[in-house]
């Protein structure tokens with residue numbers, strides 16, 4: 001962590017062998033303010049810690065000598081095959097970590113056949129990101145990987161709709177509606193040259209919430225926060241699959257499915273919004289039971305290794321999103337760094353599945369898990 005950060009490496013040094021290694025190195029490649037912004041949890045960090053501790057509490061009951069022939073991590077979501085149950089989570093302002101920002105991440109994901117969810121608050125336009133993904137896939141002679149657009153509802157529906165239409169036109173395959181972060185305290189000042197590229201020309205938010213800032217209730221920020229009727233509206237507005245991100249309660253999950261959500265993302269926003277939310281691993285099962293397999297569940301929050309991914313799949317998730325590690329890898333080594341980080345996770349996941357006796361994601365069932373303490 002420095003005010004004159006090191007430039008990104010152009011080659012991956014041999015001592016980078018896990019996502020934790022990237023996390024250790026990242027502060028040297030980021031300004032102090034960017035590092036703090038990426039890492040922070042809200043409040044006293046209870047949820048941030050809970051996300052990680054929940055993995056540590058769980059262990060495995062492997063099946064011995066399973067037949068691993070024909071093993072594969074391939075995962076079907078909305079009729080599209082993902083190479084593994086892994087995607088890049090929407091992360092705002094990626095140019096905070098590297099000058100190429102989202103272009104580097106999406107190229108890395110394309111090279112590794114991994115899906116990307118592009119944030120409304122991306123620091124490169126959604127059109128340029130989609131074009132970079134297509135051009136890189138052509139260059140590599142492979143099909144494009146899944147590309148989804150994450151929507152933050154704007155105070156005016158006309159602007160939300162404009163974003164959805166732009167995402168459709170640019171070839172995005174699903175809309176991820178994030179519902180848990182409309183009211184989020186943030187003290188971050190963006191450096192020059194980094195901004196919300198998709199929102200150029202739209203009215204700036206009329207107020208942001210800052211610690212110790214203005215009172216919230218009665219202001220436009222609170223008055224225009226997403227409501228259930230907005231989900232119903234979005235369902236009418238697009239034929240693309242809709243995922244609702246930020247679900248932590250079975251009851252709400254059922255309501256979202258009733259209103260037409262095609263999938264849910266169980267998430268506490270990486271412990272960045274309401275401090276005191278339970279870990280994601282501790283709520284997946286409730287959401288899975290409530291929705292009874294009607295829609296796929298994805299999950300994010302604290303996933304850092306292949307065994308972490310397996311634990312979520314055993315509890316009912318179909319796929320997992322990776323948040324902060326993208327920014328760590330991007331800061332340390334740009335596009336090759338993110339590609340390497342995804343590769344590390346995929347190889348760890350395959351090793352964990354093989355050691356558990358689970359040749360496919362469908363074999364990863366609740367009975368493979370146990371409590372360590």
Ligand code: FNR
Pocket residue numbers: 037038039051089090091092119120121150178245267268269270271272300301302303321322323324325327
């Ligand atoms: C986020 N997250 C996020 N989510 C979202 O829906 N839209 C966004 O623009 C952002 N931006 C963002 C920026 C930064 C710096 C972070 C760390 C997170 C939340 C993100 O998608 C995901 O839910 C969490 O990051 C998952 O937790 P881990 O993997 O970071 O522990």
